[in-house]
Structure formats: C-alpha cells, structure tokens
Amino acid sequence: NEVQFAASNKLKNTNYQNVYNDIANVIRENDEHDDYIGSGPVLLRLAWHASGQFDSKQEIKGGSYNGTLRFDKELSDPSNAGLKYAFDLLKPIYKKYNHQISHGDLFTLAGVVAVQEMGGPKIPWRYGRVDGDIETVPLNGRLPDANQNANYVRNFFHRLNFLEDKEIVALIGAHCVGKTHLKNSGFEGPWGAATNMFTNEFFRNLLTEKWVLEKNEAGNQQYNNDKGYMMLPTDMALVQDGSFKKIVEEFANDESSFFKVFSSAFNKLLENGIKFEKSSPVLYFKTLDEQDI
Numbered sequence: 001n002e003v004q005f006a007a008s009n010k011l012k013n014t015n016y017q018n019v020y021n022d023i024a025n026v027i028r029e030n031d032e033h034d035d036y037i038g039s040g041p042v043l044l045r046l047a048w049h050a051s052g053q054f055d056s057k058q059e060i061k062g063g064s065y066n067g068t069l070r071f072d073k074e075l076s077d078p079s080n081a082g083l084k085y086a087f088d089l090l091k092p093i094y095k096k097y098n099h100q101i102s103h104g105d106l107f108t109l110a111g112v113v114a115v116q117e118m119g120g121p122k123i124p125w126r127y128g129r130v131d132g133d134i135e136t137v138p139l140n141g142r143l144p145d146a147n148q149n150a151n152y153v154r155n156f157f158h159r160l161n162f163l164e165d166k167e168i169v170a171l172i173g174a175h176c177v178g179k180t181h182l183k184n185s186g187f188e189g190p191w192g193a194a195t196n197m198f199t200n201e202f203f204r205n206l207l208t209e210k211w212v213l214e215k216n217e218a219g220n221q222q223y224n225n226d227k228g229y230m231m232l233p234t235d236m237a238l239v240q241d242g243s244f245k246k247i248v249e250e251f252a253n254d255e256s257s258f259f260k261v262f263s264s265a266f267n268k269l270l271e272n273g274i275k276f277e278k279s280s281p282v283l284y285f286k287t288l289d290e291q292d293i
C-alpha cells in the first residue's frame with residue numbers, strides 16, 4: 001500500500017542545494033516573524049503537518065506525497081491554524097522553479113532547511129513526490145490532540161509506523177523551537193523563553209523546571225513554570241510514562257543521541273507511505289554557514 005514514485009524530476013541533484021538556499025534565505029529575510037523567533041519553527045511545523053496525516057489503513061492515505069496541504073480543504077483544518085503564513089513564504093519559491101519541484105518535495109525540504117538552519121542535525125532527503133489532485137486530500141482531524149496522555153501519544157505515533165518509543169520522544173523534541181499561540185491552538189507561551197535554536201533544551205526543561213498545571217485563557221490545561229515557559233499535556237506525558245522518561249533523560253544528557261534519532265525519525269516521517277526508486281539519490285545539504293553565504 002505504498003505510493004509509487006512516478007515523476008521524473010527535471011531538477012538535477014545539484015539544483016536542490018539551490019532550492020535549499022532559497023528557502024534558507026526566506027528564513028533569514030523573515031527573522032522578525034513572531035517577535036523575532038523567526039520563520040524556522042513554523043516551517044518545521046508545516047513539514048510535519050504535511051506528512052503527519054498519514055494513515056496506511058485509510059483509503060486516502062495522506063502523507064507528504066501528494067502535497068495536499070496546498071489545498072484550502074486541508075490548510076483550513078483547525079490543526080493547521082497558523083500554517084498559511086508558512087505556505088505563503090514558500091509560494092514564490094514554488095513559482096521560481098516553475099513545476100520542476102512538487103509541493104510535497106517543497107514542504108518536506110522546507111522542514112529539512114528549518115532544522116538545519118536552526119542548528120539541528122543533518123536530515124537526509126529524497127525528491128520525487130508528485131502533486132495529487134483535490135481528491136487525494138485526507139480527511140481533517142488526523143493530526144494529534146495536545147490534551148492527551150502517554151498512551152494516546154504512543155498509539156498516535158504507532159499509526160505513523162513509529163513503533164519505538166525513542167523515535168516518538170525524539171520527534172516531539174522539535175518543541176525545542178517556536179511557541180504555542182492561543183489563537184492557533186488554544187495554548188499560549190512561552191514568551192521570552194521561546195527559542196529558534198534546535199537543541200535538547202526541551203528535554204532538559206522537562207526534567208529540571210518546576211511545572212504547575214493551570215487552566216489558560218482558552219480554558220485548556222497547560223503546564224507553566226515561573227519563567228514563562230510552558231508544556232503541553234502531551235509534552236508532560238513524556239516524563240509521566242516510565243519508558244518515555246528514560247529516553248527524555250538520555251536525550252537531556254546527550255544531545256548527539258537526540259540528534260541521531262531525530263534525523264532518522266524525521267526523514268521517516270517525511271517519507272511515510274512513499275516507495276522511492278532504488279536509483280533515487282539520498283541528498284544531504286550544506287547549511288548557508290557551511291557555504292559561507
């Protein structure tokens with residue numbers, strides 16, 4: 001039930017570094033977004049939401065292949081509130097490459113750029129996704145609910161074929177960057193503490209900060225500390241469940257271990273449901289800094 005690789009992309013392997021650089025420059029140019037957190041976090045969330053509606057048991061499988069997040073039908077899913085800004089950042093790049101890159105490839109590549117330009121690990125990436133029509137848009141409501149516990153989180157990621165706790169904990173570690181916004185998700189914060197550097201800080205905060213469960217202005221329960229940080233119920237689930245907690249401790253003590261697991265899990269998320277040809281190359285990209293740009 002894997003989707004076949006269909007298109008022959010006109011871009012040569014080398015040109016994908018140019019696309020990477022164009023997206024990285026958009027992040028640099030939009031550094032004032034969200035009180036100078038910048039546009040990295042919201043582009044990372046776009047790539048995750050373009051891929052995380054995958055469900056191999058459904059007729060319409062979802063996943064990044066068809067690039068369906070481009071349709072309002074999916075972008076208007078309440079889970080995707082705030083992502084139109086990120087999609088609009090990518091539209092000029094889609095136009096520039098004039099149908100030589102698909103939306104699915106563009107959305108997933110943007111996630112790779114965001115992680116790497118925020119100082120995170122290298123993410124291997126392959127091209128070849130083909131835009132599907134509006135019939136391929138998955139039903140809304142397949143992305144996770146933040147008001148849930150550890151069993152919900154584990155079952156949710158099992159649907160995405162993440163059967164190892166390590167992968168699940170690593171992926172949620174992406175909450176080291178960006179923030180929650182009351183108008184998008186009904187959660188708020190952190191102000192001040194929000195970062196745009198991809199590190200293991202999220203895991204360290206989970207273990208070292210004193211968290212108080214409070215009801216926020218939208219009536220949702222969230223965990224707050226005295227520095228304006230916050231954690232979602234599903235974030236806190238990672239230290240409420242014994243197995244998850246051991247992994248949080250490992251990643252809090254060893255950032256390279258977190259990076260290694262995140263890199264392969266994020267690649268797997270972006271490629272869920274896609275069968276690439278044996279010949280399609282796995283690409284690794286240099287950051288702008290590494291190219292002295």
Ligand code: HEM
Nearest residue numbers: 041042045048144145146171174178179180181184185234
């Ligand atoms: C249990 C699974 C997850 C839940 C319930 C969840 C929930 C949320 C919520 C409610 C927000 C706030 C959105 C807003 O108000 O703007 C958020 C933000 C974010 N999420 Fe997650 N998330 C999950 C997993 C992930 C994964 C797997 C990734 C990436 C690999 C990710 C990356 C992000 C990023 C980068 C932001 C910040 C976006 C911004 O600053 O605009 N999340 N998440």
Ligand SMILES: NC(=O)CCn1cnc2ccccc21
Nearest residue numbers: 175178179180229230231232
């Ligand atoms: N720096 C931190 O305390 C992480 C803040 N944080 C906790 N859960 C989150 C979910 C999304 C974005 C940021 C989040």
